[in-house]
Amino acid sequence: MTGVVLGIALVAFGILTGGAAGLLGVGGGTLMVPFLTLAVGMSQHEAEATSLLVVLPTAIVASIFLHRKGIGDLRVALRFGLLGTGGGVVGALLALALPAHVLRLIFAVFLALVATRLVRDSLVSS
């Protein structure tokens, strides 16, 4: 029984993150990883690996839809994303060498600044 309940919860949460991903232009891993560790009880590594496997089809479906609607430039996006994969390797190696909590703090401050700017831009009339 719990297996069925968990299954339904996973599909429902999938719809939620997929919806957020499609609207916000992100993969959804940031939402999925905490859910999988805290609610489903996966280890951090399992949660990250599993969420990546979900992010891929999500991004593909949303991208094809938006490409058909003529929003953005998928060809350009795929190309700079491909260059980004090299950056991913560098980042993973750097993560081993640098203190994670300091990086997280710096990044959180950066995000907070950007968030403030975007919310302000959306409220202030042009």
Next chain:
Amino acid sequence: MSTGYKDGIVSGIEAPALTTPTQLAPDARRRRLRFGLDPRLIAIGVAGGVLSGLLGVGGGIVMVPLLVLWAGYPQRDAHAMSLGAIIPISLASVITYGAAGKVRPADALLLAIGSIVGARIGAGALTRIRERPLKFVFGLFLGAIAILMLVRS
């Protein structure tokens, strides 16, 4: 035909901007160089990749703000571009992680079934929402992530 790139942003009252056609930032066209790309896009792709590898956050959280504030894309187009760029980035990560054998396939399948449906709904909403509320919602999302990260660190 195109009256200028600014129309995409100032889609306030007179232009409801339902499915606005794609408009590249004008200087994005001028500055195409290596790999047929604006150097800023190369930097954004690499930054997205590095930070996702470094912090375990999705590349989109980094790429969307940079595409808007630095490369000058309209918010809506930035979201679409970010999703496109996530495809190769996450594919590479899946291959790396898949080799480590940590994936839980049954759970991933169930999540993916929901997520594919959700992606279609979310992307549909992206085509309809106006620039300004979109900016607001994305700003709130970033703020929430920032708080989450501060709590964790």
